[in-house]
Amino acid sequence: MKNFSLGISFRIFLILINSLGFAFAYLKNNIPLCIIFGLIGIILAANLYKYVTSLNRKMKRLFESIKYQDFAITFKADNKLGDSFKDLNKDLNAVINSFNLVRAEREATLHFINAIIQQINVGILSYDTEGKIEINNQAASKLLKIYRLKHINDIQKESQGVFEVITTLKPGESKLLSLADNDLSFSITEIQMRGRKVRLLAIHNIRSELQVRELEAWQNLTKVLRHEIMNSVTPIVSLAETMKDIVENEISAQNEKEEDSINDLKDALLTVQRRGNGIMKFVNAYREFTSIPLPNKTVTNASDLFKTLEGIFTAKANESQIKISFEVLKDFESIIDPDQIEQVLINIIKNAFEVNYKTSDPEITVTADYAQGVKTVSISDNAIGVEKEVQEKIFIPFFTTKKTGSGIGLSLSRQIMQLNGGNINYFQNQPSGSIFVLQFG
Numbered sequence: 001m002k003n004f005s006l007g008i009s010f011r012i013f014l015i016l017i018n019s020l021g022f023a024f025a026y027l028k029n030n031i032p033l034c035i036i037f038g039l040i041g042i043i044l045a046a047n048l049y050k051y052v053t054s055l056n057r058k059m060k061r062l063f064e065s066i067k068y069q070d071f072a073i074t075f076k077a078d079n080k081l082g083d084s085f086k087d088l089n090k091d092l093n094a095v096i097n098s099f100n101l102v103r104a105e106r107e108a109t110l111h112f113i114n115a116i117i118q119q120i121n122v123g124i125l126s127y128d129t130e131g132k133i134e135i136n137n138q139a140a141s142k143l144l145k146i147y148r149l150k151h152i153n154d155i156q157k158e159s160q161g162v163f164e165v166i167t168t169l170k171p172g173e174s175k176l177l178s179l180a181d182n183d184l185s186f187s188i189t190e191i192q193m194r195g196r197k198v199r200l201l202a203i204h205n206i207r208s209e210l211q212v213r214e215l216e217a218w219q220n221l222t223k224v225l226r227h228e229i230m231n232s233v234t235p236i237v238s239l240a241e242t243m244k245d246i247v248e249n250e251i252s253a254q255n256e257k258e259e260d261s262i263n264d265l266k267d268a269l270l271t272v273q274r275r276g277n278g279i280m281k282f283v284n285a286y287r288e289f290t291s292i293p294l295p296n297k298t299v300t301n302a303s304d305l306f307k308t309l310e311g312i313f314t315a316k317a318n319e320s321q322i323k324i325s326f327e328v329l330k331d332f333e334s335i336i337d338p339d340q341i342e343q344v345l346i347n348i349i350k351n352a353f354e355v356n357y358k359t360s361d362p363e364i365t366v367t368a369d370y371a372q373g374v375k376t377v378s379i380s381d382n383a384i385g386v387e388k389e390v391q392e393k394i395f396i397p398f399f400t401t402k403k404t405g406s407g408i409g410l411s412l413s414r415q416i417m418q419l420n421g422g423n424i425n426y427f428q429n430q431p432s433g434s435i436f437v438l439q440f441g
Helices: 002-027 031-067 083-119 138-144 154-158 160-168 206-250 256-284 302-320 338-354 409-419
Strands: 123-128 133-136 174-178 183-193 196-205 298-301 323-328 333-336 363-371 374-381 423-428 434-440
Touching: 002 031, 031 083, 123 138, 138 196, 154 160, 160 174, 160 183, 183 206, 206 256, 298 302, 298 338, 302 323, 302 338, 302 363, 302 374, 333 338, 338 363, 338 374, 338 409, 338 434, 409 423
Parallel strands: 323 363
Antiparallel strands: 123 133, 123 196, 174 183, 183 196, 298 333, 363 374, 374 434, 423 434
């Protein structure tokens, strides 16, 4: 600040010299010279005031930029006034750059946190005491099936039950709500943020989690049963074969009665052997349920899946006289294993051809759509449908309504969908029939 003090001293010195000149002109009664010295005095006084208050103006600009978060300003206009001003401007610009850096880091952190919130599978809603939504991630939109959520009252328009659960929840509580296609768990936390209350709502789809655990339990049970059954049946079949060979090659009948007994024994051993082999084949049929390979995922279009399916089922539709149509309402891409998903679709469409139709115009419709952020493929028919008491069991392993069915088709399909980041659900078609909806991530 040495140069700044010298600048002030120099300007005061000039004002004093000018004052002496003004006094001399006044004593000599030289009016024109008095006017000249007077004007010069005013200019010197104004220059001194501007010079002295320049620091205050800088501080005011700095504080205003901080207050309004406007960090685009720079300080350099008065560098010509001396090194002290250059150094001061340099320091002030460094302060501005530091604030800019802090703001950029804060915005980057907020962007990163928001990206994380958008990617997690748990639905997150944040709203203030007036119900205004501040945070709404993709999972919450999918679970609530509302994609333009600005106020908590918007939920009431779509689902009164969900709205009542949310508005009656107390901080720290959690509630479970069963819907047609989901079982949702709601929990809420209330936090104080900068002097105001904010509610943070978490929404979990526990049905999908339960389905995963259920499939894991069935797989473990199947592995154990298959192991125990194979260990028990294999030696029985082996002994039956050995005894049959002994009876055929080493035992001879002495009379007609003994020959009849030996033939009966052969038939019994052959039956044991045949049924044992049948049980072994039956048990081995469930190997695929417990040993699905990990999906080889690639970016796949729904329309590409449909091209393959059309080629497979067009001929079958002509033979069975059941109309089948494929429609892509809005194409979408999904990262899946196309071979595994094709197998799921083939299994469900094949089932649709095998159910009973009472209508004279049997029809199967396969539709792909991407609406409100949800990617789906629906397979619907107008057959007799599934009885209400059976609907909850169709995805259970080994349950079947077919006389020749193994009961692993739909449970296997659900497992494949979950491995590919999706799910499958059943709904009743109106006025009759079934709808299977495959939802992709």
